[in-house]
Amino acid sequence: MGCNFSSQSKVSDVPAACDKPIPEPDVIGKEENIEPIEHSAEKEVVEKKESTPVPPPSISPQVALQVPEIRASRSITPASQKSEDPYSHIRLLLLGSAESGKTTVLEQVRLLYKQHFTESEYFHRRAFIYHNIFKSIKALCRAMRMSDIQFADPINMGRAQSIIADEHGHYGLFSKDLAEKIKHIWNDKSMQKLYARRSQFNLNDSASYFLNNIDKINMVDYKPSERDLIMAYVPTCGVQNVIFTACNQSFQLFDIGGQKIDRRKWALQYEGIDAIFFCIAISEYDQVMSEDMVTNRLDDALNLLQSISEDPAFATTPIYLFLNEIDVFCEKLSVIPLSKYKPDFKGGDQDDAIDFMENLACEALGKRDRSLYRVYRCIAIDTQMMAELLSTVFKDIAKRKK
Numbered sequence: 001m002g003c004n005f006s007s008q009s010k011v012s013d014v015p016a017a018c019d020k021p022i023p024e025p026d027v028i029g030k031e032e033n034i035e036p037i038e039h040s041a042e043k044e045v046v047e048k049k050e051s052t053p054v055p056p057p058s059i060s061p062q063v064a065l066q067v068p069e070i071r072a073s074r075s076i077t078p079a080s081q082k083s084e085d086p087y088s089h090i091r092l093l094l095l096g097s098a099e100s101g102k103t104t105v106l107e108q109v110r111l112l113y114k115q116h117f118t119e120s121e122y123f124h125r126r127a128f129i130y131h132n133i134f135k136s137i138k139a140l141c142r143a144m145r146m147s148d149i150q151f152a153d154p155i156n157m158g159r160a161q162s163i164i165a166d167e168h169g170h171y172g173l174f175s176k177d178l179a180e181k182i183k184h185i186w187n188d189k190s191m192q193k194l195y196a197r198r199s200q201f202n203l204n205d206s207a208s209y210f211l212n213n214i215d216k217i218n219m220v221d222y223k224p225s226e227r228d229l230i231m232a233y234v235p236t237c238g239v240q241n242v243i244f245t246a247c248n249q250s251f252q253l254f255d256i257g258g259q260k261i262d263r264r265k266w267a268l269q270y271e272g273i274d275a276i277f278f279c280i281a282i283s284e285y286d287q288v289m290s291e292d293m294v295t296n297r298l299d300d301a302l303n304l305l306q307s308i309s310e311d312p313a314f315a316t317t318p319i320y321l322f323l324n325e326i327d328v329f330c331e332k333l334s335v336i337p338l339s340k341y342k343p344d345f346k347g348g349d350q351d352d353a354i355d356f357m358e359n360l361a362c363e364a365l366g367k368r369d370r371s372l373y374r375v376y377r378c379i380a381i382d383t384q385m386m387a388e389l390l391s392t393v394f395k396d397i398a399k400r401k402k
Contacts, residue, residue, distance in 0.1 A: 089252035096279035101324035101380035136207035283328035
């Protein structure tokens with residue numbers, strides 16, 4: 001049985017998984033004729049996304065000061081230092097580990113609730129789209145080198161080696177030569193065969209989207225579309241926020257970087273928080289943290305959720321938990337058994353596996369009253385799904401405030 005992505009299954013209020021034991025049907029089978037690439041901290045790790053957020057080197061200091069993710073004045077100061085009334089909006093805190101989909105949720109809010117992007121923000125995101133493309137093709141070239149697959153066109157082997165050896169960040173237009181290399185490698189029949197195995201290694205979820213559109217993107221007059229903005233991975237630096245109106249209420253949503261180095265800033269935002277959005281990328285059950293290459297990403301996210309739930313500052317604060325990347329999660333299960341990383345999972349179909357993940361999240365929430373949390377299954381890059389989900393969430397929050 002496949003994952004059900006119908007409108008009714010996208011949003012599950014308090015999940016039934018919290019109340020029932022996990023069923024024990026047949027173990028998930030492996031996909032035939034695929035040899036999984038070994039996942040080990042000792043092996044060469046193919047990076048899914050950029051682990052350390054850095055300003056694009058091609059952006060001048062003068063321009064960088066105009067970019068929200070870099071500009072110091074964009075960071076939110078503690079409520080005690082604000083001149084305006086910090087309680088004039090319903091204050092929402094968006095938390096989660098790095099690469100969990102937090103910033104994608106923020107971008108969806110901005111687009112769905114008409115908070116338009118400035119020209120400097122378009123410029124900044126465009127820079128990271130080029131960077132995303134290069135990181136993706138580099139990750140694929142590394143995965144090809146580690147696999148048992150050979151390029152259909154032998155010339156692409158040399159092209160791939162030059163891509164792997166290239167240490168530049170590439171935050172701007174590609175040279176004609178580099179663009180042609182990327183296209184030749186991506187369109188190689190064997191590369192497409194490898195891409196079908198993408199659940200076996202860490203790869204940016206938007207890789208195919210941007211690689212398929214490289215000709216449009218590598219134009220001098222290219223301006224990211226709304227879809228491009230959602231698909232791009234732009235690491236959060238510091239604290240971002242957006243003010244918007246929903247359900248006749250004014251909301252202020254804070255997004256704080258999920259890297260461990262950024263978590264010390266979370267406490268600065270605790271005062272006057274009305275609700276928490278917490279994102280977990282459940283597809284990362286087999287991956288390790290980029291900071292130490294040892295800690296399991298899912299375990300880190302669950303431990304983080306537990307610490308938030310147990311924090312006295314949030315004892316009565318509702319938590320809206322987003323189980324993100326359910327599509328990638330379901331795709332992975334056939335080649336990377338969940339039971340290998342979570343022995344308590346006794347097998348079953350994809351829906352059973354998602355129920356198991358929901359149950360883990362409920363356990364992390366501990367003894368929190370059921371009225372103080374909601375759990376949602378989602379694909380953060382799916383705008384239609386997120387429109388329905390966010391509408392439901394904002395209605396619930398507005399109802400609580402009455």
